[in-house]
Amino acid sequence: MRCSIRLIAIALLTFSLSAVCQTEKESANSPISPIAIAIHGGAGTISRESLSPERERDIRAALEEAIRAGYAVLERDGKSIDAVTAAITILEDAPNFNAGRGAVLTSESRVEMDASIMTGHDLGAGAVASVSGIRHPILAARAVLEHSPHVMLVGDGAETFARAQKLEFMPESWFHTDFRVDQLRRIRSRENQQDASVMPLEDEWFSTVGTVALDRHGNLAAGTSTGGTSNKRFGRVGDSPIIGAGTYADNRSCAVSATGHGEYFIRHVVAYNICARMQHAGATLAQSADQVVNGVLADDGGDGGVIALDAQGNIAMPFNTPGMYRASIDRDGNVRISIYSDE
Numbered sequence: 032m033r034c035s036i037r038l039i040a041i042a043l044l045t046f047s048l049s050a051v052c053q054t055e056k057e058s059a060n061s062p063i064s065p066i067a068i069a070i071h072g073g074a075g076t077i078s079r080e081s082l083s084p085e086r087e088r089d090i091r092a093a094l095e096e097a098i099r100a101g102y103a104v105l106e107r108d109g110k111s112i113d114a115v116t117a118a119i120t121i122l123e124d125a126p127n128f129n130a131g132r133g134a135v136l137t138s139e140s141r142v143e144m145d146a147s148i149m150t151g152h153d154l155g156a157g158a159v160a161s162v163s164g165i166r167h168p169i170l171a172a173r174a175v176l177e178h179s180p181h182v183m184l185v186g187d188g189a190e191t192f193a194r195a196q197k198l199e200f201m202p203e204s205w206f207h208t209d210f211r212v213d214q215l216r217r218i219r220s221r222e223n224q225q226d227a228s229v230m231p232l233e234d235e236w237f238s239t240v241g242t243v244a245l246d247r248h249g250n251l252a253a254g255t256s257t258g259g260t261s262n263k264r265f266g267r268v269g270d271s272p273i274i275g276a277g278t279y280a281d282n283r284s285c286a287v288s289a290t291g292h293g294e295y296f297i298r299h300v301v302a303y304n305i306c307a308r309m310q311h312a313g314a315t316l317a318q319s320a321d322q323v324v325n326g327v328l329a330d331d332g333g334d335g336g337v338i339a340l341d342a343q344g345n346i347a348m349p350f351n352t353p354g355m356y357r358a359s360i361d362r363d364g365n366v367r368i369s370i371y372s373d374e
Contacts (some may be wrong), residue, residue: 032297064249065344065362066105067315070098070118072128073238074290074336079352081341086127087370090356090361093125094368098358101244112150112157112173112251119146119169119254122240126208129238130357131167131202133208134258136215141322142206144258145272146172151251151280151342158272162190166199169256172272174198183272211261214266218262227287237269238356241288243340245362253278253302259291269293275303282342284309290355291328291335294297299327316340320347323346 065270072094082090101118105111123131134142146168147158157176160183166173174196175184184192194200238259246252255278257271270277270293277293279302280286287302296302301323308319322341328335329351336350336357344362347353358368 035085036195052126060185060313064245064247064342065358066245066247067340067346067360067362068098068101068105068114068118068244069340069345069346069348070094070101070122070242070340070357071141071238071288071290071336071338071348071360072122072240072356074332074350074352074355075238075273076311077356079371082370083265087290089125090127090370091368093122093127094356094358097121097125098360098366098368101242102360105244105246108247110248111244111246111250112148112254112309114246115148115242115252115254116169116173118242118244119240119256120167123167123169123256126210126242127238129257129258130240130256132206133211133259134206135257135261135263136207136211138262138264140212140215142166142258143263143266144202144256145268146254146256146276147227147274148172148176148212148254149252149274149278149280149286150176151253151282152248154281156274156278158274158278159189159193160185160268160272161266162186162193163203164190164200165193166201166205170195170198172254172256185268186266214261222262239277239290241271241290241338243280243286243288245286245340245342245344246366248340251280251282251340253280253286253288255288255290257290270296270301273297275300277302279303281306281310283342285319285339287320287337287339289335289337292333292353293326295328295333296335297334299323301328301337305337317347325348325351326340340365 097118101114104114126133149156241255284306308314
């Protein structure tokens with residue numbers, strides 16, 4: 032009897048050691064995904080003539096700070112969703128972008144913000160729309176993803192939820208910048224005079240912010256945050272908080288964050304459209320993104336661009352406007368920060 036017990040114990044020990052060795056062998060042989068990240072700060076009629084040297088310097092500095100913060104998360108083997116929120120929260124605090132502080136003003140001189148986030152490994156998604164006071168709407172969208180059974184919350188309900196999640200709120204005045212106040216004044220003046228020349232070209236851009244990231248586990252994530260369009264009325268909501276239009280992520284294809292004339296991006300389900308062409312039509316990331324931005328959108332009169340990233344670390348950043356604030360760090364660690372179409 033003792034001999035039988037001893038033999039059983041030895042057999043179990045041998046099996047356990049064999050399993051451990053096999054697990055270690057599998058772990059050692061498991062492929063490690065490349066890491067990559069891309070961000071945008073808006074697309075539109077962005078020209079060298081419309082940006083002062085100081086403003087351009089500040090914008091480039093903010094893009095670099097955000098892209099490096101997101102990449103640092105990935106370098107530490109962090110999750111792609113953490114890289115996305117790390118980058119976007121920096122852009123939401125930067126006053127030169129239409130998200131968080133510096134967001135455009137509505138017709139009532141208020142700030143109403145939208146944001147969404149999505150994870151590619153499980154198609155998890157969260158979004159908020161028409162919110163005010165939340166310092167980082169992207170964190171509210173993430174809270175919806177992680178702590179609610181819903182995908183989108185709007186208005187007062189979203190703000191109540193954000194307070195319950197103990198997210199930071201700021202007074203309305205904190206979000207206002209002189210640039211946005213003056214922008215609204217110019218738009219109103221143009222409407223009153225019915226003279227487009229009153230509003231310079233620099234107002235004709237969509238400075239929504241967004242990020243796409245790929246972590247070492249091969250998981251994609253995407254996020255987008257915006258203040259919408261200046262002088263908007265009637266609770267208008269664009270594509271940024273709409274999963275499939277302004278944001279989408281699926282490990283089987285790609286992650287996308289969009290910026291542009293939201294109504295067109297909604298109609299053409301731009302973010303999902305790009306991913307679907309890869310998954311179902313066999314297009315590459317570059318082909319798919321270009322077909323949608325410079326084909327589908329452009330043919331319908333829709334202005335804007337996207338940042339897109341696939342599971343192999345390929346990056347595409349097409350736009351059909353004179354410029355797009357953008358930055359990336361590719362799978363080889365190369366850093367690129369650009370504004371104009373010839374960069």
